Amino acid sequence: MYRITESAVELAAGSEATTREIAQQPEVWRETALLLAERNEYLQSFLAPLLGRPDLRILLTGAGTSAFAGSIAAPALARMLHRRVDAIATTDLVSNPMEFFAEDVPTLLVSLARSGNSPESTAATGLADQVLTDVSHLVLTCSEDGRLYRDHHDRPKSCVVLMPAMANDEGFAMTSSFTTMLLSCLLILGGPNDEAVDAMATTAQRLIDSTQGAVRELVSAGHQRVVFLGSGPLAGLARESALKLLELTAGKIVAYHDSSLGFRHGPKAILNDETLVLVYVSSDPYTRSYDLDIIAELKTALPAGSVVAVSALALTEQQTPTWNLSELKDLDDAFLAPVFVLIAQLLGLAYSLHLGLTPDNPFPGGNVNRVVKGVLIHPLTRTETGNAG
Structure with a gap:
């Protein structure tokens, strides 16, 4: 199962x-x-x-x-x-x-x-x-x-x-x-x-069953930095994806996130020849244009195969490596996110094993925990709320 x-x-x-x-x-x-x-x-x-x-x-x-x-x-x-x-x-x-x-x-x-x-x-x-x-x-x-x-x-x-x-x-x-x-x-x-859930589950199962070879190839390529980009709801997904890779590799792989437009404003400094960039492409026609722009730009700056797209719609540029999940083409970007994130989860798992770590517990020393520890919650007084009396 x-x-x-x-x-x-x-x-x-x-x-x-x-x-x-x-x-x-x-x-x-x-x-x-x-x-x-x-x-x-x-x-x-x-x-x-x-x-x-x-x-x-x-x-x-x-x-x-x-x-x-x-x-x-x-x-x-x-x-x-x-x-x-x-x-x-x-x-x-x-x-x-x-x-x-x-x-x-x-x-x-x-x-x-x-x-x-x-x-x-x-x-x-x-x-x-x-x-x-x-x-x-x-x-x-x-x-x-x-x-x-x-x-x-x-x-x-x-x-x-x-x-x-x-x-x-x-x-x-x-x-x-x-x-x-x-x-x-x-x-x-x-x-x-129900239609969205069925499409998501069916596509996710296909992705899980068929994508391991491609994930292993990305991991074996020797990238030491991985950047996730997305727009709108997929900007939040980029942030979660970067965290997943950072957690599962215990910080040994540098992971970064940004929006497709925001990445140019300084964060591009992270790019080098050992950087892999994954772009989550929006299905919104207007938003999508900005995702495609950053893909085209990054392809000229990085070695071949270092920019990968994840999209529910086919890309016109066939030379870009793409996970094309066409069964999801009618869904809102927020419904794409649970399926798209599988790529980051599988990538994090593969990187973790490649580095000789234990994905179920990448921090055996306990310096990072499943449920955060050490947080002191300070009381908020009535004066601070403006409700004194």
């Missing part, structure tokens, strides 16, 4: 969980869609009164990878719902609550959290309750043992959605949990989309 073909990674000690969790994603997405369909009446009874308010602010938040899921979903949901949707990391909210909660408007705080035990994730919901007059909570999490689940599962102004059990990753890097929470966020707030 959980296979990654054309590869011996299943046999590599210390990679079993990460391998399984990458490979299982198509199945988890299908299960997620069924789970949400079964709970649709409950979810809509919670959301409909909130979404009926024209002044509602929707705020997607999480820490690290979970925050990047929010940054991918927010632009798509703003377009679907025709309303304001913001994505702000809990790591920003907690340190600067009075800035990000400056507008005391009705707010739906959507918390995405694998474990629900990150100090910032739990603190963010408490600060929202403290600072805002009218806030409701939608919690998307993978663990019913987490504090976020325990704090909110029986509160009247909270709705908690538990991901399928398989999505609660055991490996160090978030893979299944990331894509499943992102997909859930899109389906819960944007509405069911």
